[in-house]
Amino acid sequence: MIRGLLFVLSALACFAGGVQSASAQSNEYHWVNVCNRGDVDLHYVVLRTRWNLGQGDRAQLSGWHTIHKGKCEDVNTSVYQGIAIGFTHALMNGGVGNPVYHPQDAQAASGNKRAPAVLCVPQSGAINRKGSLSSVLSAASPPCSSGTYPLRMSFYSKLGEYAPVPKFIIKPRY
Numbered sequence: 001m002i003r004g005l006l007f008v009l010s011a012l013a014c015f016a017g018g019v020q021s022a023s024a025q026s027n028e029y030h031w032v033n034v035c036n037r038g039d040v041d042l043h044y045v046v047l048r049t050r051w052n053l054g055q056g057d058r059a060q061l062s063g064w065h066t067i068h069k070g071k072c073e074d075v076n077t078s079v080y081q082g083i084a085i086g087f088t089h090a091l092m093n094g095g096v097g098n099p100v101y102h103p104q105d106a107q108a109a110s111g112n113k114r115a116p117a118v119l120c121v122p123q124s125g126a127i128n129r130k131g132s133l134s135s136v137l138s139a140a141s142p143p144c145s146s147g148t149y150p151l152r153m154s155f156y157s158k159l160g161e162y163a164p165v166p167k168f169i170i171k172p173r174y
Helices: 002-028 133-140
Strands: 033-036 042-052 056-067 072-074 082-090 118-122 127-132 148-152 155-158 167-170
Touching (some): 033 042, 056 072, 082 148
Antiparallel strands (some): 056 127
16 A cells, blocks of 8 residues: 555656656747748748847857758757748749748747848858857848848747747748
């Protein structure tokens, strides 16, 4: 009887610890799933932002990433609290388009410091800039320098504004 009671109590303690751990993780990480339901691969650049008590506003600008047609991807790969994202995809004429998608339940990229309307990025190659929000934005804000072009950003997602794991559906077409 006592063994049974100890087993139940230890099981409850493990369960409570697991719930607490999952809760702590959800406060440290903001999943943002983007699903490509179109007929062409999506390429994207993402600006991730967060506020840090000791360091102030922090940011990471990264790209070029790909979400293949029919797939979903977490576009926030770290402990950032907000993301702004811009897309490109191939066009029927062989060019590249930069459509602005505004999925339901997402904020439009409005031009504020966390959701810029346009960022200057290279057309290819890896992008990975980290630092203060102001330093990352000053290096990527228009007017664009030689070797970069203006990428219109689509939308912004912020921790706690949407479902615990927001899922945004994008439908690119040739």
